[in-house]
Amino acid sequence: MIRSVGHVSAMSPYALAQLKPPQGKSLISLSQNESLRPPSPLAIDAAAKALEAGHLYPDPDWRDLRVALSGLHGIPAEGILCGCGSMELISCLAHAFADEKNAALAPAHAYPFFRTAAKIARARYDVAPEKGGRVSVDALLAAVRDDTRIVFVANPGNPTGTRIARAELVRLREGLPADILLVIDEAYGEFADHLGEPMFDLVGRGDTVVLRTFSKAYGLAGMRVGWGLFPPEIAREVRKVMNPNNITTAGQAAAKAAVTDQVYMRETCRETARLRDGLRQRLQQAGLNVPESFTNFILIRMGSFDAAHDADEALRSEGVVLRPQGGAGLADCLRATIGVTDHIDIAAGLLERWAGKENI
Ligand SMILES: Cc1ncc(COP(=O)(O)O)c(C=O)c1O
Structure with a gap:
């Protein structure tokens, strides 16, 4: 058998986003901190x-x-x-x-x-x-x-x-x-x-x-x-x-x-910040803990690994993929990239529904 060198065989592969939607659902990926707009x-x-x-x-x-x-x-x-x-x-x-x-x-x-x-x-x-x-x-x-x-x-x-x-x-x-x-x-x-x-x-x-x-x-x-x-x-x-x-x-x-094209890039940043802060507010109103973000994503602190896993599964079952954060030592958190308005709306609605059930 051909073996890789010791330090490589001891490594785990870099964990990329899992982008497979369930059968019959289309994928909404809010998982890789990509821009909400195509290039200039x-x-x-x-x-x-x-x-x-x-x-x-x-x-x-x-x-x-x-x-x-x-x-x-x-x-x-x-x-x-x-x-x-x-x-x-x-x-x-x-x-x-x-x-x-x-x-x-x-x-x-x-x-x-x-x-x-x-x-x-x-x-x-x-x-x-x-x-x-x-x-x-x-x-x-x-x-x-x-x-x-x-x-x-x-x-x-x-x-x-x-x-x-x-x-x-x-x-x-x-x-x-x-x-x-x-x-x-x-x-x-x-x-x-x-x-x-x-x-x-x-x-x-x-x-x-x-x-x-x-x-x-x-x-x-x-x-x-x-x-x-x-x-x-x-x-x-x-x-x-x-x-x-x-x-x-x-x-x-x-x-x-x-x-x-700095004008275009600045517009992207402004639109991202607008949607980001709106999403944060909406999720906070639903009782979720979302710290202030200075990026094109938000971190959602779900309180426990089980809660993060459960919410992730609930969204995934609808084709919406966020990113669990165990790899960064935050297994109780999900990260949501700021995507286009429609996608943010769908994700926010699902998270509100999930938070509502949790709080019953
Ligand atoms: C903090 C940080 N550094 C670097 C990168 C890698 O970016 P690039 O696409 O330039 O390789 C990322 C991508 O998500 C990132 O979040």
């Missing part, structure tokens, strides 16, 4: 046009996209790396900076792929407790050990939806030893940019990376384009472990065009 028409046109050069390999240096991002955010194009989704960048950071002799650290209810990336790199994965659904900088600093090499935090967080204030992130960075890489994952950053600036200024210190993605606010999840601002020495090492030619020509073209 400019991005669709650019991707279609890019197919004409589909017989050629893509630009391995993502030049046009980097220039567009540099202009938008006022950051140096040389510091930008683009990945096949920000997942590729997270994975490469773990590969380049952690191994079996050391550890990655993250908040207890962090994005589960941080753990997967650390495990693929054979590193130990440590977690620090959160307080009231929020990242605790004190707990993270207290959890640092001599062999900690990377600290991952997502801001805003997935699946918690909560936000870490800029001053707290600066305090985290300043409290961490200089030989620990801090990775600030701002996959949902565009939904909260009006509340504070991105953390790109920390990258100049040489010990911090800030990641973003086109998968959420820009609605390009299927194009797989993530990016980040990296200190030069970190970027050099990450590039060694990245797949060359990682982003398709169409993906690069779509992302570049999406950057030029």
Whole structure:
């Protein structure tokens, strides 16, 4: 029998959403934090046009996209790396900076792929407790050990939806030893940019990376384009472990065009926030516990694993798929992505019905 290496055979496969609707029902997926709108028409046109050069390999240096991002955010194009989704960048950071002799650290209810990336790199994965659904900088600093090499935090967080204030992130960075890489994952950053600036200024210190993605606010999840601002020495090492030619020509073209359509992206964020806050209010009125979210999803705290499982099954039986959060250490919670109005209405109605039965 052919066996995989030890640390791989010990791993569980990454848990993706289960998207099979029951027979006779159509699927309403509110499970993957995708955008409620298709990409900007400019991005669709650019991707279609890019197919004409589909017989050629893509630009391995993502030049046009980097220039567009540099202009938008006022950051140096040389510091930008683009990945096949920000997942590729997270994975490469773990590969380049952690191994079996050391550890990655993250908040207890962090994005589960941080753990997967650390495990693929054979590193130990440590977690620090959160307080009231929020990242605790004190707990993270207290959890640092001599062999900690990377600290991952997502801001805003997935699946918690909560936000870490800029001053707290600066305090985290300043409290961490200089030989620990801090990775600030701002996959949902565009939904909260009006509340504070991105953390790109920390990258100049040489010990911090800030990641973003086109998968959420820009609605390009299927194009797989993530990016980040990296200190030069970190970027050099990450590039060694990245797949060359990682982003398709169409993906690069779509992302570049999406950057030029900020109006469209901002509209998506506004509409998402409107529906999100409306859904939260509706579910709260039905007696459910829904913390404030700064993202394109809400976390619903069902009170127990059994309640979360039961509600998930009740919605699934109608073809509505939310995302259970056991993988993030929140087995009593479901996460609902903000989809189009009709889908949100259907999910809200089913949850109200479920909550009504629970309360009888
Ligand atoms: C916090 C966080 N980081 C990264 C990602 C990965 O995004 P991408 O599609 O860019 O790989 C996600 C996707 O859900 C996420 O929630």
